[in-house]
Amino acid sequence: MAIERMFASMDIGATGLSAQRVRMEVIASNLANAETTRTPQGGPYRRRVVVLRSVPPKVGFRTVLRSSLVALRTTRPKHILPEWERRPTSGYGRGVEVASIAQDPSPFRRVYDPSHPDADEDGYVLMPNIRVLKEMVDMLAAQRAYEANAAVIQAEKEMAGRALEL
Template sequence: MELLPALAISASGLTAERLRLDIIANNLANINTTRTPRGGPYRRQVPVFAEKLQEALKPAGAQFKGAGVEVAAIVEDNTPPRRVYDPSHPDAGPDGYVALPNINVVNEMVDMITATRAYEANVTVLNAAKAMTLKALEIGR
């Protein structure tokens, strides 16, 4: 395995997971936001990852190989907003219910843990590639 592509793949994973953590933090920060510029409560955002492919440098029968991951889009979760009965809330409807964001703290924490573990795995790959490179330089002396 070549080291530079491995580093690029891990770096793309680090970037994607960092963005995922930023989106999770944004979701948690807006857990009580009942008004947005578009109207209605804040809607949970979710990143969509896609595999980056690269054509191998072969003249005949070119194949595609993995080149990392990228964030293809950031989409809104379409689950309906939570409805809570609170007639004293300024955004309560005539029935006394308030539409709150469709964010579940437990789901966000699970997503945060998986993003953190994926980030750590990519850091481990980067450190292993660095150690192999240093060892190869020592051997070459």
């Protein structure tokens, strides 16, 4: 096993921890602004969402070379392909990262409250496009994903410790 792949799961878990931490911070901001009708930009607060993407695998010389070679066709069952031909050549994933923090384009809620200072001439107030229940469910999902990534890192640490004992 190559040394760079030895701790790959720890790196992947760390990227997951970082991404889920950002996700929880954005959800907390959404919940804190669920009733904000006036922002410095004007208008109600607009819900934000975290967009994640997978980190592409490292592409080195060996990967490029393997992908450019023509596959060896075996004509007899006793012919054995070299080991590198049997393994996938697409590389290994390196986790996730935050691609962007986007604004949710869904429409604002209209609430009838003629006494509100931001009410229009018909008595309606534009409220943020945040559904508190959905945000709480998303927060729980982000928390569980964070815990899963922390468990991956802990398991990797334990395996590395056992390997050093051998």
